[in-house]
Amino acid sequence: MLQQTRVEAVIPFYLAFLARFPDAASLAAAPEAEVLAAWAGLGYYSRARNLRRAAEILATVAPAGYEEILCLPGVGPYTAAALASIALGQPWAAVDGNVLRVVSRLTNDPSEIGSGATKRRFTETAQGLLSPSRPGDFNQAMMELGATVCLPTNPRCLLCPVAQFCAARQAGTQAQLPVKLGKPAARRLELHLLRCSVGSSTYLVKRSGEESRLADFWELPQKPAEPPFEVQLECTFSHQIVNDRFQVHVWGATLPVRPDLPGGGNWFEPDARKEIPVTTITRKALTRRNLNKSVQTPC
């Protein structure tokens, strides 16, 4: 439950869940739908399915250590280390997002925090700091430090119990760590979809692939009325993603029909321009699933 979910958000779900499924056997015996119902509101529902599958295993065998715990579905390096250290007292550093941030500051290391190489190195650092006699307490202390003191922005160094060991604090760089690779200011992508009307009918039009020799032309997915006909593009789109925003640019265009080209006359050259407004849609509202229907709304 704690994977990518704040402790405060988890607690009520955790209590209700344990009341309903007090042990591995009862969870393993429960229908998946019932488990999902108890999970409702927590998000990341594959965690619930994985947890039930793990319970099926745990009802039979008890894993002996990190490597075996890691084999359970839904258990990755962090969770395996947390379980091995807290439940079994074994010396594995549990490295979550908090610990990555704490280590980046303790060592004043400007490496990009999202890369796999950096995570591996920071994990080794945490492993070296780990208390072998109290690995569970150490791991929880590191995470708690990140959650309450070594905050993402405005770390509270004056309250920090390990400020005297912190390289970033000495260098005064704590506010600039950890370093996150910024996404490009604007990724521009082609939308490959637009709408046109033929007479009173409206059709979707898509651009053919770049690798095609017809890359610069637009294609009617369904064959419209028999040629000859006139095609008037009402508008066309392009979109770009700026940070978490999905912007759709809409502009008008008129395209001449090219019956002389391959495709039975269903090809024509783009002739666009004059950008008019910009519609902004949040990325959450524009997943791959509903892309097709969403992009039609601005038109």
Place this chain on the structure above:
DNA sequence: AATACGGGGTA
């Protein structure tokens, strides 16, 4: 290495 997966809190 990138992405999908959720819902909620915060600056």
Place this chain on the structure above:
DNA sequence: TACCCAGTATT
């Protein structure tokens, strides 16, 4: 609004 959260699985 943009980022983050006691990450993992999949591509």
